[in-house]
Amino acid sequence: MSISTLKFSPNGSMLASAAADKLIKLWDAYTGEIIQTLSGHAEGINDIAWSADGEYLASASDDKSIILWSMDLFERVNTLEGHTNFVFCLNYNPRSNLLVSGGYDETVRIWDVARGKSLRVLPAHSDPVTAVSFNHDGTLIVSCAMDGLIRIWDAETGQCLKTLVDDDNPICSHVKFAPNSRFVLAGTQDSTLRLWNCQSSRCVKTYTGHSNRTYCLTACFSVTKGHYIISGSEDAKIFIWDLQTRDVIQVLEGHRDVVLAVATHPNQNIIASSSMEKDLTIRLWVDE
Amino acid sequence: MNDLLNPFAVVTYPTAVQFSLYAGASIARFDPSGRYVAAGRPDGAATVWDLDTRASIRWLEGHVKGITSVDWSRNSRFLLTASKDWNVIIWDLAALADPPDRRTTIRFDAPVLSASFHPRNRQARIVLVLLGTGEVYIIDLRRHARARSRVELVEDDNAEVEDATGRQSAMTVAQFDPSGKYVFVGTSAGTVLVFHTRTKILVGRHRVPGAGAMKSFDFTRNGRSLVTNSVDRTIRQFMLPASYPSPPSSTFSQTPNPQRSPSPSRNASPQQTDGHDQTPAVNGVNGMHEDGDVTMSQVLENELEPTQRFNDPISRTAWHTMSYSPDGQLLAGGAADPAAHKIFIWDISHDGQFVTALDGGREPLLDVHWHPMKSAIASTAKDGNVLIWHYPTPERWGAFAGGFEEVDENVVYEEREDEFDLEDESALALRKKELEDDHVDIINGDDNLPADGSGLLNGSPCAMGPGEGPEEDYDWADVDNEEDCTPWRMKVLMVDDDDAY
Secondary structure, eight states, X not given: OBEEXXXXXXTSSEEXXXXXXXXXXXXXXXXXXXXXXXXXXXXXEEEEEEXXXXXXXXXXXXXXXXXXXXXTTTEEEEEEEOOSSOEEEEEEOTTSSEEEEXXXXXXXXXXXXXXXXXXXXXXXXXXOEEEEEEOTTSSEEEEEETTSOEEEEETTTOOEEEEEOOSSOOOXXXXXXXXTSSEEEEEXXXXXXXXEETTXXXXXXXXXXXXXXXXXXXXXXXXXXXXXXXXXXXTSEEEEEETTXXXXXXXXXXXSSOEEEEEEOSXXXXXXXXXXXXXXXXXXXXXX | OXXXXXXXXTOOSOOEEEEEEEOOOSEEXXXXXXXXXXXEOTTSEEEEEETTTTEEEEEEEOOSSOEEEEEEOTTSOEEEEEETTSEEEEEETTSSSSSOEEEEEEEOSSOEEEEEEOSSOTTOOEEEEEETTSOEEEEEOOGGGOEEEEEOOOHHHHHHHOOXXXXXXXXXXXXXXXXXXXXXXXXXXXXXXXXXXXXXXXXXXXXXXXXXXXXXXEEOTTSOEEEEEETTSOEEEEEOOXXXXXXXXXSOBOOSOTXXXXXXXXXXXXXXXXXXXXXXXXXXXXXXXXXTTTBOOOOEEEEOOOSEEEOOTTTOOOEEEEEEOTTSSEEEEEEOOTTOOEEEEEEGGGTTEEEEEEEOOSSOEEEEEEOSSSSOEEEEETTSEEEEEEOOOOOOGGGGSTTOOOOSSOOOOOOOTTTTOOOOHHHHHHHHHHHHTSOOOSSOOSSSSOTTTGGGSBTOOOOOSOOOSOHHHHHHHHTTOGGGGSOBOOOOOOOSSGGGO
């Protein structure tokens, strides 16, 4: 049992969480009060994503489906079926007319959100896809998988443009574009986070100190006050690194189990984190 | 950053059909962001297509007869449709519903042959209209200056433009230049008239010998070149004069020579007045220019010598439309061939050399439009399909293997002297650490899109057009612009079943 993912809504008013209990819960991002519980998946949920206008939420589940939820009515508006195994990760493009998802069937799929139809299936990896997302203008897609490869795709044509790989390819847990899309931040299960320059295919920063050997931990950028990299850790802590110096500048302690998910608030200095098994809590950390 | 995309972009024109949209259209236009296509249909409906999903996302039903032209506002928020049913409708795509709200309906008393937005006024409240009667109007819908002004020659001018039968030649094309400062009008006598948009005064008159009636115009983005399509089946390219005589900026100026025709702008006289439905076309209230009778202005008169002529030397087909590539280096011409769908492409930078003819099958072509950024073309076929042409990029298998590079020919590898030397591990680690000390910028992009993705809200790019010339004209067009500098978003509407469209 674990809380698998946390996402702040685009305007920052709500925090959505999803867990292995097949439920999505929406929380007030400032008070922590529960607003709504959404149920509909037949198996545990691995990832959720907000559309850019905050009107829809998409969820990826072990039941091989993706459900689109209306945030006006708090009900299901569509179900996307096509993955042949667990759906593990998904994200909207900035215009939110497309959704990209990846899963244990080793494919990356691009969906037409309005029609609920699969537009393209990329035979992307040779192991389960662990993270996939669009860049800031929706022209590129980055994906990573347990095969240790990070691939960058042309969102329009579905062509592979580039593969980023380290010498000994450890399982890649998480990947996302930097806000300006010039870099990708990738977490690997050798307890390392790396910042890659997409253009030169070179690793420009390495962040270490945390522990990540088993789970697909998420990592994120914090840009609301200074620039930091934030990640959970398997030693129940949350690590905050300075983006430039790569020094650990703070370790947040409080959880009692692996910190699987972290999320940064879009405009406030707030971090949300969630843990698993022994400590099924969501914590909000505020910079005062 | 997007250099990652298509690094081999040496071919700058499309070569193959990427997909077609079953739009039932007779005309199709890309929006300025290049993400959507608006298609006008002969049954009076218009549709907006999303090029990402290749699906129709908005259905605009407002006309009862065929649509003759569609135009996008600068920030893609407003869509204009003109129809043979005498109406021009401006749609607001920021509306949350489908069909979106109509912002304005402008009614005339004749079929509308073409209509377009002022290229600079962001609020899309200045519209240029050509009617089937050969009249051209500039409709100003702004609150402070509501007016419907006819763009016409005054009596003195007419003498020179009368054709053999003694009738005044009709206006057959009307288009803003890319800066919006001038309106270019083509006539049935083969003349290009240039009017100053703000004052509606004639500032230039170019005779094009042998051209015959004008059919269509297109400009390069910098506004320096014009191509004309006329009934003599020849496309001509002209370099436009660097400037036209500037009309009086205020109320009074006098030229001693009466030959320099005074050409005040006028309102439509009562018998020409159209039903003013929802437009504030009040006769005699010409917002900008009431004092036409005293303003005099110089008119640049000359014969323009085409820098290039394009025609089909073999079958001598006529042309429907032509469209410049975004950089103005290439020109695409849609052939009016009754039995083939052919787009001719010429290379302007290489002396107008013929490059290729794209063959889109047997369905005759109606319309051609070049994508605003990419080497892509939308061509409309008579059966209503809109073909989207692109340059197919070959699959690069090398991209799947990290650290590999594809080479066309074998390269003899030259080993560096110290390449396989064993280096002290601590020194290596130190060097790596030093390399990682370089500052990285994760926020600011090198492209003009804001990094937060708000560039995707349509409507941020504000700078535009050549800045030279009297700023007064830009200020005039910019007045009342506040409302829609705000970014907007095309809401994604969920479709319940596939038959919805």
